[in-house]
Amino acid sequence: MTPTQTREQRLRRPTEEAATHRFAIGQKVRMKGGSGYTSANSGDTYQITAKLPPSGGSPQYRIRNDEERHERVCTQDLLEAFGKRSSDDSTGILERTFGHG
Numbered sequence: 001m002t003p004t005q006t007r008e009q010r011l012r013r014p015t016e017e018a019a020t021h022r023f024a025i026g027q028k029v030r031m032k033g034g035s036g037y038t039s040a041n042s043g044d045t046y047q048i049t050a051k052l053p054p055s056g057g058s059p060q061y062r063i064r065n066d067e068e069r070h071e072r073v074c075t076q077d078l079l080e081a082f083g084k085r086s087s088d089d090s091t092g093i094l095e096r097t098f099g100h101g
Contacts, residue, residue, distance in 0.1 A: 019054040021076065023061060028082040031074065045082050046072070 006055050023029055044065050052060035059077040 018056055019076075021051050021059045021060050021061075023048050023076070023079065023081065025049065025051065029061075029063065029079045030082045032080050046079075057060055084096075 004029050028045050029048060030045050044067070046063035046065050048061050049064050050062040052062060052073065054060065054076055058077045060073055061079065062071050062076050063074055063079075064071045092093060
């Protein structure tokens with residue numbers, strides 16, 4: 001090994017390389033039910049505001065709900081995508097869930 005390869009190998013972190021972010025900044029998500037982290041309004045949607053480094057092997061995100069005055073930090077394994085990326089996501093999810101619109 002050359003000194004450069006050794007230095008590069010030391011800088012790599014295997015857990016960070018393996019963990020990839022599934023959601024994009026600006027994408028709408030919601031918290032998965034039954035995780036213990038959901039609020040009384042578990043149907044609330046959040047918007048990804050930033051990607052953060054992994055925690056425990058799962059990428060993290062900063063998320064925000066328009067009705068709250070603060071942002072939350074949540075790991076990827078506790079989030080799920082929310083419908084299409086449009087201004088009226090609630091109609092799309094209702095139609096997909098209940099089959100009428």
